[in-house]
Amino acid sequence: MVVHVFKTPEELAQAAAMVFAAQIAKKPDTVLGLATGSTPVGTYRELARLNRLGLIDFSEVRTYNLDEYIGLEPTHDQSYRYFMNDNLFNHINIKMENTHVPCGTGADHWADARAYDEAVEAAGGIDLQLLGIGHNGHIGFNEPNDKFIYGTNIVKLTRSTIDANKIYFPTEDDMPKEAISFGIGGIMKAKAVILLALGKGKAQAIHDTVHGEIDPKCPASILKAHPNTIIMVDEAAGSML
Numbered sequence: 001m002v003v004h005v006f007k008t009p010e011e012l013a014q015a016a017a018m019v020f021a022a023q024i025a026k027k028p029d030t031v032l033g034l035a036t037g038s039t040p041v042g043t044y045r046e047l048a049r050l051n052r053l054g055l056i057d058f059s060e061v062r063t064y065n066l067d068e069y070i071g072l073e074p075t076h077d078q079s080y081r082y083f084m085n086d087n088l089f090n091h092i093n094i095k096m097e098n099t100h101v102p103c104g105t106g107a108d109h110w111a112d113a114r115a116y117d118e119a120v121e122a123a124g125g126i127d128l129q130l131l132g133i134g135h136n137g138h139i140g141f142n143e144p145n146d147k148f149i150y151g152t153n154i155v156k157l158t159r160s161t162i163d164a165n166k167i168y169f170p171t172e173d174d175m176p177k178e179a180i181s182f183g184i185g186g187i188m189k190a191k192a193v194i195l196l197a198l199g200k201g202k203a204q205a206i207h208d209t210v211h212g213e214i215d216p217k218c219p220a221s222i223l224k225a226h227p228n229t230i231i232m233v234d235e236a237a238g239s240m241l
C-alpha cells in the first residue's frame, strides 16, 4: 500500500486521473471498477477534460460500478446510475452498453448480486478499482461487520452512512436504507486499487486503514493485504497519518 498526500483536492484529482490515463493507454479495453459519491467528482471532471483533449480514449473501456441503492430506478436523480451518467459517462466517448451499475430494482436482489459477480468474472475481472471511503471505513457499501463479505451482497446501511448520504434526499425517509454492493472479494481481486479520500471527516478512517490491524470493523483495512493499492488523500484526510 502506498500513500500519497496532496495539498489540494484539485492536485489529487489530476494525479488520480493520470493513473487512469496510464492504465487505459496500456490496455485500451481496460475494465474499470468505479465509485460514486462526492470524492471522485473532481477526478471524473478531469477524466472528461483529458478525453476532450484526446488524451484518453474510452471507446473500448468497460466499467462496473460498486453499488446502487435498493429501490431506486436508474432514472431517479439520486440513483448511482444517474450519478455516473451525469458526472462521467455523458461527458466521455464510452459506449453506454459497456457501462454497468448493479441493479437495485430487480425481483430477486441476491440473484442480481450473483449475476453481477459472474459478469465481472466474464469480463476478466477488474483491472483498476476506484474507491472512496466512508467515515466508518466502508468501501463500496461494505459496512463495518464481524466478517468480510466476499461476493456482491445486499447491505443494510449503517447510521453513519445514512447520516452522510441523507443530505442528498428531501428527507431521511426518502433515502433507501439498503443497497446492493460489490463485495470485498471482487475488490481484492482487482489488479490495482486506487482509494481517494478528501476532508477531515475521513482522517480517522484513513488512519485506521493505513495504521490499524486488518479488521472487518474497518473494511478498508483489508487493502493492506492487496499487492497493488494506492491511497491518495488531501492534507485534511491525511492529518492523522
Ligand code: F6R
Pocket: 034, 035, 036, 037, 038, 039, 040, 066, 067, 131, 132, 133, 134, 135, 138, 139, 140, 141
Ligand atoms: C460509492 C461508494 C462509497 C463512497 C463513500 C464515500 O459508490 O462506494 O463507498 O465512496 O461512501 O462517499 P463520499 O465520497 O460521498 O464521501
